Amino acid sequence: MKLLVPIKRVVDYNVKIRVKADGSGVELANVKMSMNPFDEISVEEALRLKEAGKAEDVVVVSIGPAKAEETLRTALAMGADRAVLVETEDQVEPLAVAKILKGVAEAEQPGLVIVGKQAIDDDSNQTGQMLSALLGWAQATFASKVEIGDGSANVTREVDGGLQTIEVKLPAVVTTDLRLNEPRYASLPNIMKAKKKPLDRKTPADFGVDTSPRLKVLKTEEPSGRKAGVKVKSVAELVDKLKTEAGVL
Amino acid sequence: MAILLLADHDNAHLSDQTAKALTAAGQIGSDVHVLVAGSGARAAAEQAAKLSGVTKVLLADDASLANNLAEPLAALIVSLAGSYDAIVSAATSVGKNVLPRVAALLDVAQVSEIVEVVSADTFKRPIYAGNAIQTVQSTDAKKVITVRTASFAAAGEGGSASVETVSAAANPGLSTHVQDALSSSDRPELTSAKIIISGGRALGSSEKFQEVILPVADKLGAAVGASRAAVDAGYAPNDWQVGQTGKVVAPQLYIACGISGAIQHLAGMKDSKVIVAINKDEEAPIFQVADYGLVADLFDALPELEKAL
Ligand SMILES: Cc1cc2nc3c(=O)[nH]c(=O)nc-3n(C[C@H](O)[C@H](O)[C@H](O)COP(=O)(O)OP(=O)(O)OC[C@H]3O[C@@H](n4cnc5c(N)ncnc54)[C@H](O)[C@@H]3O)c2cc1C
Ligand SMILES: Nc1ncnc2c1ncn2[C@@H]1O[C@H](COP(=O)(O)O)[C@@H](O)[C@H]1O
Numbered sequence: 001m002k003l004l005v006p007i008k009r010v011v012d013y014n015v016k017i018r019v020k021a022d023g024s025g026v027e028l029a030n031v032k033m034s035m036n037p038f039d040e041i042s043v044e045e046a047l048r049l050k051e052a053g054k055a056e057d058v059v060v061v062s063i064g065p066a067k068a069e070e071t072l073r074t075a076l077a078m079g080a081d082r083a084v085l086v087e088t089e090d091q092v093e094p095l096a097v098a099k100i101l102k103g104v105a106e107a108e109q110p111g112l113v114i115v116g117k118q119a120i121d122d123d124s125n126q127t128g129q130m131l132s133a134l135l136g137w138a139q140a141t142f143a144s145k146v147e148i149g150d151g152s153a154n155v156t157r158e159v160d161g162g163l164q165t166i167e168v169k170l171p172a173v174v175t176t177d178l179r180l181n182e183p184r185y186a187s188l189p190n191i192m193k194a195k196k197k198p199l200d201r202k203t204p205a206d207f208g209v210d211t212s213p214r215l216k217v218l219k220t221e222e223p224s225g226r227k228a229g230v231k232v233k234s235v236a237e238l239v240d241k242l243k244t245e246a247g248v249l
Numbered sequence: 250m251a252i253l254l255l256a257d258h259d260n261a262h263l264s265d266q267t268a269k270a271l272t273a274a275g276q277i278g279s280d281v282h283v284l285v286a287g288s289g290a291r292a293a294a295e296q297a298a299k300l301s302g303v304t305k306v307l308l309a310d311d312a313s314l315a316n317n318l319a320e321p322l323a324a325l326i327v328s329l330a331g332s333y334d335a336i337v338s339a340a341t342s343v344g345k346n347v348l349p350r351v352a353a354l355l356d357v358a359q360v361s362e363i364v365e366v367v368s369a370d371t372f373k374r375p376i377y378a379g380n381a382i383q384t385v386q387s388t389d390a391k392k393v394i395t396v397r398t399a400s401f402a403a404a405g406e407g408g409s410a411s412v413e414t415v416s417a418a419a420n421p422g423l424s425t426h427v428q429d430a431l432s433s434s435d436r437p438e439l440t441s442a443k444i445i446i447s448g449g450r451a452l453g454s455s456e457k458f459q460e461v462i463l464p465v466a467d468k469l470g471a472a473v474g475a476s477r478a479a480v481d482a483g484y485a486p487n488d489w490q491v492g493q494t495g496k497v498v499a500p501q502l503y504i505a506c507g508i509s510g511a512i513q514h515l516a517g518m519k520d521s522k523v524i525v526a527i528n529k530d531e532e533a534p535i536f537q538v539a540d541y542g543l544v545a546d547l548f549d550a551l552p553e554l555e556k557a558l
Contacts (some may be wrong), residue, residue, distance in 0.1 A: 011377070013513070016380065016512060017377045017380050017381065019380075019381045026376075026377060026381050093358050094349070094358070094359070095352065095353060095356075095357075095358045095359075098353060117494070118494060120377070120378065120493065120494075121376065121377060122376055123361065123362065123375065123376055123377070123378070123493065124359070124361045125345050125349070125361060126349035126352070126359050126361060127349075128349075129319065129346065129347075129348075129349035129350045129353070130349050130350065130352065130353035130359075131353075132319075132350065133323065133349075133350040133351075133353035133354050134353050136421075137423065138319075138320060138423035138424040139319050139320070139346075139350065139424075140424070141319070141345070141346045142342065142346070144487065154427060157342075158342070158487045158488070159342040159343075159431075159488070160341050160342040160343075160440075160488055160496075161429075161431035161432060161488055162429070162430050162431040162432045162486060162487070162488050163429070163430040163431075163487070164316070164426075164428075164429050164430075164431075165426075165427040165428050165429075165430075166316075166318065166424050166425065166426055166427055167424060167425045167427050168423060168424045169422075169423050169424065172423075172424075177487075177494075178477060178480075178481065178494060179480070179481065179487060213358075214357070214358035214387065214388050214389050215358050215360065215385040215386065215387055215388070216385065216386040216388060217383055217384070217385055218371065218384040218385065218386055219383070219384040220376075220381050220382070220383050220384075221381070221382050221384075222381065222382070223375065223379055223380065223381070223382050223519075226519055226524075226537075226538045228536055228537045228538070228539065228542075229524075229539055229540035229541055229542065230540075230541060230542070231531075231536070231541075231542045231543070231544060232541050232542070232543050234543075235543070235545075235550055235553040235554050235557055236557060238525065238541055238543050238554070239554070239557045239558065241541055242502070242523070242525070242541070246502075246523045246540065246541075248444070248501045248502040248522070248523050249469075249502070249558075
């Protein structure tokens with residue numbers, strides 16, 4: 001079977017972003033960009049399924065600016081076989097991303113789509129669930145373990161009280177959580193090889209998707225800050241302050 | 250505005266996440282109906298009926314709804330959606346799983362994890378691990394919203410809504426439940442606790458985590474949290490993770506022990522009323538948000554703290 005892995009180019013998780021002074025958004029010029037960390041986990045899972053003989057082909061797809069090609073090349077260097085870049089300079093909301101991914105899935109016919117649980121820029125946690133709804137497929141979100149069976153998969157999910165295991169019919173959409181695996185690094189020879197791997201270019205219009213936003217962003221502001229307090233010298237002083245000053249004990 | 254609020258419950262008990270999301274729902278519109286979907290869930294429905302501000306409870310009791318599987322639950326919500334202007338849920342693992350599915354089926358953009366209701370169509374929500382707050386206005390006729398419960402007080406009791414039964418929608422039959430491995434504990438839940446003590450990578454093993462963190466938690470009647478590093482290393486279970494991609498909490502007192510204070514961790518606890526950090530590195534970023542910082546080895550400080558309480 002074929003595996004489809006959507007990946008998003010986002011501000012690197014180590015960067016502490018800055019809000020623009022005029023409230024119009026977040027400063028993105030000259031900021032380090034990387035693959036969304038959950039998508040690295042998805043690529044890794046797809047590669048492991050391929051290595052275990054459960055899948056033949058790993059196709060990665062990104063919806064984003066021309067530079068998202070770099071992110072796709074990273075996935076190809078990790079070991080993915082092919083890439084699709086759906087190029088747009090617009091900010092695309094999860095619903096429109098899901099609609100485009102539906103088009104890609106219909107063209108590629110994967111047995112499983114492995115989506116990240118959450119993009120660390122918009123923190124939406126929506127796309128996988130939306131894609132699964134649009135395709136009319138089963139969904140298994142927040143996966144910490146995926147076992148492929150015959151026409152179905154058993155997925156262990158990280159839920160509020162612990163873990164839940166469900167069985168989903170294939171094809172299905174899985175979203176990946178932090179404990180699923182530890183992604184590999186691309187080796188230098190593989191980074192070179194990735195430059196020659198096939199990459200298709202498309203546009204949202206090729207899938208007939210209107211990407212105009214449904215949510216109007218009126219303002220982007222800094223969160224109310226917190227100031228560093230005091231250092232206490234001992235446990236006794238800490239307990240005393242918590243009782244008398246803070247009144248929380 | 251009629252609002253459908255999806256209840257968070259385990260059939261027998263309604264979680265207080267529902268009471269907090271109800272506060273947000275009540276700020277969006279005044280006619281709030283609570284949907285309790287489950288199997289043998291009448292008890293939870295009766296608790297929902299007592300919440301102040303609920304005008305009606307809908308109880309959908311069916312075997313297909315026993316385990317919160319996304320497809321039958323989304324089908325049920327969509328079958329009811331016609332009568333509502335907004336569909337709201339707490340951003341629990343159930344809400345985050347099912348509401349985007351509902352939104353897509355209704356062709357609506359979801360507004361995730363709101364922290365403030367500005368007006369019936371405008372909301373504030375954190376992005377970039379809470380390092381920026383966006384004000385967004387939904388242009389969809391129907392709204393689909395999840396609520397970050399740490400930002401809203403729980404609605405009180407005093408209501409006496411009627412409980413009406415509704416039937417489950419046809420189960421698409423795409424998934425089946427295999428098993429739950431849920432942690433049972435007498436400690437308060439992270440999302441409702443007044444005091445939380447969390448441990449990080451510095452704990453070094455699950456034995457040490459239990460040996461030094463839990464006795465203090467017991468003394469304080471606190472819930473226990475952990476950093477991602479501690480969970481990844483197996484010192485603490487996954488559902489204890491606090492942060493951008495774990496639970497978001499805002500207790501009266503949060504005690505971070507051997508946690509450096511990465512932005513992803515801060516995202517989950519920086520709205521706590523009082524923050525205490527115990528770390529042996531005086532440069533650790535956690536001290537920048539701590540009201541009280543103690544530069545010390547936690548293996549000395551925590552046993553001492555336990556005795557002093
Ligand atoms: C996509 C993504 C999502 C993430 N989501 C989360 C999340 O939700 N929650 C989260 O917590 N992290 C999250 N992280 C991870 C985060 O970036 C940090 O790696 C993590 O929080 C570090 O955990 P830590 O503070 O326990 O470990 P470290 O950063 O290793 O810090 C350990 C601290 O312990 C101190 N220490 C060591 N020994 C002692 C001692 N004996 N006594 C006292 N202090 C001691 C050290 O000085 C140090 O400050 C995420 C990362 C990514 C990429
Ligand atoms: N522009 C995009 N291109 C490709 N995949 C995306 C894009 N946006 C979101 N995704 C996928 O959806 C996941 C969840 O994103 P979100 O719903 O925005 O939190 C990400 O981890 C990606 O796998």
